[in-house]
Amino acid sequence: MTTTKSKVVYSPVFTDGAEFRIPTFKLLKQDGSLYKSAKAPDLDKDKALRIYRAMITTRILDERMLAAQRQGRLSFYMQCTGEEAAVIGSAAALDDNDMIMAQYREQGALAYRGFSIDEFMNQLFGNEMDYGKGRQMPVHYGSKKLNYMTISSPLATQIPQATGYAYGQKLRGDGHCTITYFGEGAASEGDFHAALNMAAVHRVPVIFLCRNNGYAISTPAAEQFAADGVAPRAYGYKMDVIRVDGNDILAMYEATREARRLAVEHNRPVLIEAMSYRLAAHSSSDDPSGYRSKDEEAVWREKDPILRMRLWLESKKWWSEDDEKQLQENMRREVLETMKRAQKRPPPPLETLVSDVYDEVPPVLAEQFDKLKAHIRRYPDEYPKSAEHAKGGA
Amino acid sequence: MSKMNMLQAINNALDTAMAADERVLCFGEDVGVFGGVFRATSHLQQKYGKARCFNTPLVEQGIIGFANGLAAQGSVPVAEIQFADYIFPAFDQIVNESAKFRYRSGDLFNVGGLTIRAPYGGGIAGGLYHSQSPEAYFAHTPGLKIVVPRNPHQAKGLLLGAIHDANPTLFFEPKRLYRASVGEVPDEDYRLPLGEAEVIKEGTDITLLGWGAQMEVIEQAVEMAEKEGISCEVIDLRTILPWDVETVANSVFKTGRLVVTHEAPLTGGFAGEIAATIQDRCFLYLESPIARVTGMDTPFPLVLEKEHLPNHLKVYEAIRASVEF
Numbered sequence: 071m072t073t074t075k076s077k078v079v080y081s082p083v084f085t086d087g088a089e090f091r092i093p094t095f096k097l098l099k100q101d102g103s104l105y106k107s108a109k110a111p112d113l114d115k116d117k118a119l120r121i122y123r124a125m126i127t128t129r130i131l132d133e134r135m136l137a138a139q140r141q142g143r144l145s146f147y148m149q150c151t152g153e154e155a156a157v158i159g160s161a162a163a164l165d166d167n168d169m170i171m172a173q174y175r176e177q178g179a180l181a182y183r184g185f186s187i188d189e190f191m192n193q194l195f196g197n198e199m200d201y202g203k204g205r206q207m208p209v210h211y212g213s214k215k216l217n218y219m220t221i222s223s224p225l226a227t228q229i230p231q232a233t234g235y236a237y238g239q240k241l242r243g244d245g246h247c248t249i250t251y252f253g254e255g256a257a258s259e260g261d262f263h264a265a266l267n268m269a270a271v272h273r274v275p276v277i278f279l280c281r282n283n284g285y286a287i288s289t290p291a292a293e294q295f296a297a298d299g300v301a302p303r304a305y306g307y308k309m310d311v312i313r314v315d316g317n318d319i320l321a322m323y324e325a326t327r328e329a330r331r332l333a334v335e336h337n338r339p340v341l342i343e344a345m346s347y348r349l350a351a352h353s354s355s356d357d358p359s360g361y362r363s364k365d366e367e368a369v370w371r372e373k374d375p376i377l378r379m380r381l382w383l384e385s386k387k388w389w390s391e392d393d394e395k396q397l398q399e400n401m402r403r404e405v406l407e408t409m410k411r412a413q414k415r416p417p418p419p420l421e422t423l424v425s426d427v428y429d430e431v432p433p434v435l436a437e438q439f440d441k442l443k444a445h446i447r448r449y450p451d452e453y454p455k456s457a458e459h460a461k462g463g464a
Numbered sequence: 465m466s467k468m469n470m471l472q473a474i475n476n477a478l479d480t481a482m483a484a485d486e487r488v489l490c491f492g493e494d495v496g497v498f499g500g501v502f503r504a505t506s507h508l509q510q511k512y513g514k515a516r517c518f519n520t521p522l523v524e525q526g527i528i529g530f531a532n533g534l535a536a537q538g539s540v541p542v543a544e545i546q547f548a549d550y551i552f553p554a555f556d557q558i559v560n561e562s563a564k565f566r567y568r569s570g571d572l573f574n575v576g577g578l579t580i581r582a583p584y585g586g587g588i589a590g591g592l593y594h595s596q597s598p599e600a601y602f603a604h605t606p607g608l609k610i611v612v613p614r615n616p617h618q619a620k621g622l623l624l625g626a627i628h629d630a631n632p633t634l635f636f637e638p639k640r641l642y643r644a645s646v647g648e649v650p651d652e653d654y655r656l657p658l659g660e661a662e663v664i665k666e667g668t669d670i671t672l673l674g675w676g677a678q679m680e681v682i683e684q685a686v687e688m689a690e691k692e693g694i695s696c697e698v699i700d701l702r703t704i705l706p707w708d709v710e711t712v713a714n715s716v717f718k719t720g721r722l723v724v725t726h727e728a729p730l731t732g733g734f735a736g737e738i739a740a741t742i743q744d745r746c747f748l749y750l751e752s753p754i755a756r757v758t759g760m761d762t763p764f765p766l767v768l769e770k771e772h773l774p775n776h777l778k779v780y781e782a783i784r785a786s787v788e789f
Contacts, residue, residue, distance in 0.1 A: 203570040212569050219536065220569035224560045230526045231561070234533025234541070241515055241539070264526025271521055426567045427606045429576060429630040432659065432706035
């Protein structure tokens with residue numbers, strides 16, 4: 071038995087854990103200078119600029135693609151705005167061969183790993199070059215070569231999967247870990263509990279990164295949980311935990327670097343709660359003006375994580391006004407040109423409707439597919455996207 | 465060849481798979497040093513170590529979520545759900561995740577290595593939550609394979625087939641037969657194919673179709689019918705999804721009559737799918753309506769279990785009714 075030896079009392083004594091207050095780890099002030107007695111992490115210029123470029127890429131991609139959705143060019147979109155430091159700072163602290171299992175608001179991690187604008191666009195438009203073969207909604211990215219597990223919509227399902235994936239990494243002994251991202255809303259799902267408990271019991275090298283951005287669609291955090299955020303739950307699982315200013319790129323990087331060390335060297339799972347704010351709407355299908363004030367948003371706009379990093383870079387003389395202008399212009403142009411190209415690419419071939427359900431198409435499904443092809447050949451004008459493909463084969 | 469009961473055959477299959485490939489892992493509630501509440505994983509932890517055969521916390525959605533992650537990583541997890549009745553907390557992980565992993569990622573990732581074992585079925589005074597047959601819930605889910613063995617030889621061969629199959633597979637074990645069913649089982653590694661029904665006995669007047677523990681019931685009913693000169697063809701479906709339409713249809717082309725039987729309730733049961741498909745394929749050959757002999761549309765009862773279950777007498781009655789139609 072591993073129960074704790076607790077002090078015995080002879081009258082009922084209750085506790086609600088209010089005596090535990092988890093501090094917030096911060097390094098960088100909004101003006102780009104360090105807090106007094108704070109020490110910057112060991113981050114060289116190349117890596118710092120790689121991080122910054124990924125932040126700008128993510129921000130511009132998000133702005134442009136939301137606009138594209140509003141113009142009706144895209145069916146759906148979700149922005150990462152305001153949370154770039156939490157996502158990219160943590161991803162940058164990992165080895166590029168560590169596995170990332172994300173929720174959906176972590177395109178920044180992919181951008182950091184080197185997913186190209188073209189690759190983003192192919193997924194968003196579901197064209198024939200999309201790795202996912204146009205099967206999932208926009209923003210459900212995945213990349214085998216960048217160790218980024220394909221996103222799925224059901225919330226929190228990836229959290230116990232990350233525990234399992236990392237357990238496999240531990241058995242293989244290759245010195246890698248898995249990070250899984252999720253929002254504070256997803257942390258209310260049963261899968262969150264399952265994953266953390268299993269990871270602690272089996273000492274799995276996994277980092278649980280909760281983006282606490284204050285809202286799950288319209289539900290404010292105060293209606294999500296009564297406790298002091300998500301972080302205190304780690305105590306119940308006997309898991310290392312840290313709360314970090316999620317808009318502070320240096321703190322996010324440093325906290326995750328140390329979490330990775332604990333995970334990989336000591337097989338200690340770690341929970342990181344990144345405190346941030348979802349500056350954008352939940353998705354292109356949401357309008358936050360129905361549930362929160364402009365004033366509240368304005369306060370957080372002042373805390374922009376990208377501006378904060380830029381000021382730090384400038385203070386190090388690693389970045390200038392000119393660099394900024396050039397990067398923004400190039401990125402905007404690339405996003406626009408790439409979007410036009412991706413939009414023109416044809417849809418995936420008709421066979422992709424039935425492939426990959428299993429490793430091989432079972433006879434019953436093959437029969438359904440033959441029927442569909444014959445049907446499309448009879449009504450080619452009604453199925454313009456696939457009519458060409460239907461001509462192939464018997 | 466060794467004489468084994470179904471549990472020993474399952475244990476032997478797991479042992480065989482773990483010995484051959486160190487990526488194979490067995491885990492679930494109480495499967496570790498204790499060897500499982502039915503002893504299906506006996507001695508595996510002692511033999512292969514705690515890292516490869518272990519207890520999990522009591523959380524079904526966690527067991528299957530964990531298993532999905534392991535399979536995506538390239539391991540070959542064999543997860544146990546203690547009773548099929550308790551698989552429902554993992555329904556989301558199985559239906560939304562395991563089943564769709566390969567399709568949604570465009571085959572970038574898959575959980576093909578995953579096998580989920582769960583004891584199923586009634587006849588053991590298990591009441592509502594130790595008796596269910598949930599196969600039809602999962603049969604509605606493209607991407608899964610569902611397998612049910614009927615005896616020890618099948619159990620080992622089909623379990624090894626499931627473990628090595630490149631798709632996530634649910635393996636439902638008829639717990640009523642765990643110790644009751646005994647037979648000769650090869651000692652070596654052998655794999656029975658998934659997706660193929662087996663014609664156990666040829667006949668000309670009527671086709672009897674079932675799976676798992678129900679095959680024993682069919683056997684008894686057929687014995688009664690054959691005494692009256694009714695020639696029965698008996699088919700064990702073995703794989704519920706994707707199922708072997710061709711073998712069943714070919715049999716019905718010959719006999720013109722079909723009785724499908726399963727323990728699960730009638731409405732929405734898998735017999736409905738079979739009946740609809742076979743009447744579509746074999747319309748001009750059918751000489752009587754396709755009969756379904758199943759559990760009633762009630763939760764699984766305790767005291768009136770015998771009345772509830774589709775036993776050999778009910779199957780026999782259906783054979784008679786079909787032949788005399």
